[in-house]
Amino acid sequence: MATKVITALVDDIDGSEATETIRFALDGQSYEIDLGDANAAALRASVTAFVTSARKSSGSFxxxxxxxxxxxxxxxxxxxxxxxxxxxxxxxxxxxxxxxxxxxxx
Incomplete structure (x- = not known):
């Protein structure tokens, strides 16, 4: 008997198929969220002004x-x-x- 296991990545916002996991940190807390293309683009667009004005830190958060x-x-x-x-x-x-x-x- 064969068993086939399928793992699906689900968008944490709308339940659709996710295409990536995005990791970020804010106020000393690290987060990760699974998102599809549209929600990933929306997240990136919403933080673009902050990211472009911020400075990169060395090492991990x-x-x-x-x-x-x-x-x-x-x-x-x-x-x-x-x-x-x-x-x-x-x-x-x-x-x-x-x-x-x-x-x-x-």
Missing amino acids: EATSAVRSNKVELVLIRAWALDQGISVGDRGRIAASVVAQYRAAH
Whole structure:
């Protein structure tokens, strides 16, 4: 007996067939959305003015968000993470996902 599995990409806006997954970040949170050609073009058109006026950052978004933490904030993040049962080291980098969780909670 043969089994055939078909995976369909569905547009998250209107439920039609999607042609691509678009990844973006805003306010420290990363997102991805599956869109068809028309909705992908609409998304790109709606952010064009902002993208053309913005500057590119080096590295990935998650890495740069962790770098932006100051020493006081790092102490607060470590304390908060331990209260939440999240394992973090006493020294060194804190995972970007933990920083994002902390910022979302505050």
